[in-house]
Amino acid sequence: MTKAQEYVATVKEAIQRRDPEQTEFQEAVFAVLDSLIPVLDKHPEYIKANLLERMVEPERVIEFRVPWQDDAGNYQVNRGYRVQFNSAIGPYKGGLRFHPSVNLSTVKFLGFEQIFKNSLTGLPIGGGKGGSDFDPKGKSDSEVMRFCQSFMTELARHIGPDLDVPAGDIGVGGREVGYLFGAYKRLRGFENGVLTGKGLTFGGSAARVEATGYGLLYYTQSMLDAHNDSLKGKKIKISGSGNVALYALQKANELGAKVITVSDSDGFIYDPDGIDYSAVKEIKEIERGRIKEYAQKVSTAHYMEGSVWNYDIDYDVALPCATQNEIDQKQAELMVKDHVKYICEGANMPSMPEAIKTYNENNIYYGPAKAANAGGVAVSALEMSQNSERLSWSFDQVNNKLETIMHYIFSKSETAAKEYGVEGNYQAGANIAGFEKVATAMMAQGLV
Structure with missing residues (x-):
């Protein structure tokens, strides 16, 4: 040893x-x-x-109670968290997740991953993460607003434009960010750069909603380019139907691929003719419905309960965009059987360790979440830049910068893997490339 x-x-x-x-x-x-x-x-x-x-070891862990009142007048209590993990290269940056599964272990794992993800973007942002075990699903706008106001009453003490800049994550979309920003403003005054993912009318960035999904496809495109391959004509399985999955679907279609599945927590749809982005967007964003409704609108589609990764059909590219640990070893082995060549992660850590081992042993090229889904935090950092300069960039400007950043992330990972003798292992390459920048900064700053 x-x-x-x-x-x-x-x-x-x-x-x-x-x-x-x-x-x-x-x-x-x-x-x-x-x-x-x-x-x-x-x-x-x-x-x-x-x-x-x-x-x-995180630089700081903040845990607090969040009391709030529901519409029936009952008092409820949830737990809130903010883990400020590493500020060696910039202010803490990372999302807030509102979901019943949130606990300190979850927030710490997400915050640790965020250190490397943020480093890979090449932008000056450190790693952090936060959230609560509050579930916004089924809550009224008024209940969500009261919860966000209570949550921010404590969080506001610990964040700021040059200290810690939260954003959204699972359960925290534009509605929640708006309520959080409004509460912060009442407590601390108008500091535009304190949150990202804001609405376009109060300092938000164009392309932020699309960023993670678009970025995932730009990264995937770079991976295929590196192997003299193309997305054009490829069959893709996507899991999930939230923002990441929706805009990954849109960009995949634009790049000439055919997406054959999307899913939610109940089941998935399979459409051999290719999933219609407009129909999914209408169901999920306008009607706020379930994905099974797609099969009622599109005659070529089939709805099935369970995990999309249990469905046996040949395809080329896997893009898991739902949640952590959604792919186990057996499902990875089914990917091998179905002749999958590439997997790039849109969700945070969706592949279990045994699944990743299966990819590597069977020559499936694997793009880990810290690299492949970094588009969201990249555009969040671009939003911070716009806020600092009191500027607003166009959608095309932001999208072009996003594409450049995602190609850069893949290139850095590929180069690091080659340098350290693990060519083609993009997980190791991403870990090494992300680590080296942070390590150099920490060594330069001494015992901090």
Whole structure:
């Protein structure tokens, strides 16, 4: 065992000893640490400075209660979180997630991933994440507003345009960001850059809604280009039907691919003629319906319950855009059987470790979430720039910058993988490229 391997094992043991119950966090961290061993072999000064243990421990963890009143006049209490993980290259940046599954382990794993994702964009933003176990689903606008106001009453103490800039995530869309921004403004005054994902009338950026889905396709396009391949004519499975999936669908169609599935938590639709973006948008954004309604509108479509990844049909590209840990080993093995060549992640960590191992063992090219879905945070950072300059860029300006950033992310990951002897392993390449920038900054800044 090399000195670097011994050091990584020591850091893993420390994490398990301190937080044995935080399994999501451990899964995210361990996947990164193993891929960094070649870097540590080359840079023993990182071991001497105990850089990894410093990096896996958040700079600050904030946990607070969020009391609010429902429409029936009953008092409710949820938990709120903000993990300010690493500010070596810029202010903390990362979304807020409102979902019953949110706990400290989830927020820490997302925040840790955000460090590397933000670093990969090439923009000056550090890593953070937050949220609550509040579920906005089924709540009235008034209930969501009261919750957001209560949540921000505490969060406002800990954020600011040059300190920590939250954005949206699962359960936090334009409505929630608007309420959060309004509450912050009443408490602290008008600071336009304190939240991103805002409405266009009060400092938001064009293309922010589309950014993660569009960025996913730009990254996927770069991956195929690297293998002298093209998206044109490819059959694609997409999971999910939220913002990421919806705009990935739109961009895939524009680039000449055929998307044959989208899904929600109940089931999925399969359309051999290709999914109609306009029909999905109408169901999900206007009617706020379920995806099974698509089969009632489009005669060539079939609706089935369960996971789209259990559906056995030949296709070329997998784009999981629903949620974490949605693909297990058996489902990955089915991808192999179905002749999938590429998988790029639109959701945060949708593939379980055993699934990723299956991709690698069967020569499926794998684009990890920290690289492939970085389009959202990239445009959030561009929104911060526009706010700082008191400017508003056009949709085309932002979209062109987004495309450039996503091609840059793939290129950096590809180059890092080659440099450290793992060519074609884009997960390791993304981890290494993201880590090196943060590590250099931390070493330069001393014991912080």
